[in-house]
Amino acid sequence: MTGLWILLGLLVVIIGYGVIKYMAQRRYLKTLTSEQFRQGYRKAQLIDVREPNEFKSGHILGARNIPVTQLKQRLQEVRPDKPVYLYCQNGSRAARAASLLHKKGYSDLNQLQGGFKKWDGKVKSS
Template identity: 65%
Template sequence: MKHLTEEEFRAGYRKAQLIDVREPKEYEGGHILGARNIPLSQLRQRHKEIRQDQPIYFYCQNTVRSGRAAQMLKRKGYNDINCLKGGFKGWTGKVKKK
């Protein structure tokens, strides 16, 4: 698992599976453009929705939940896992709100 700066994250997330592991209300309040919402609380049941053959880019509000999500998938055999350093709070790129 790699912790990426915003610049590194930005460079690769369009070619990866971008996953927001925050709860739906947080996601609807604003998320990175193109992100799918799979909350950490549902990841154990929904991890099969995530492909193993493509890079995974996780983010949450800070970094705690994305780190937990990465550890969970690592135990299930996933390899190319990246987390946004500082989380959504520090994101300066495009944001979509519902």
């Protein structure tokens, strides 16, 4: 019975941590619909944070590929004075990229709701 209470306690802590992290992220990362994303990304830095093979198979027209795994090493390619529009396949890597950028002082961070798989605009394939 004690083991069950410990397991339940751990579960509550994990869920609580996730909720707190999600709420904190909502303060610095705007999640935009496809339409909202389309309206703003031409005046911003459009960054696809997926891996190069995913980018080559199709990406939003005008996007640069900076995989989230390389973002720390390539921060000099992202201007802190311009809005940043991020996307990945479904949204989780874009959120991780936004978290890293926020820690480095970037403030105008936006992500595509649902990621590339929900994008209905122009696409380019290599």
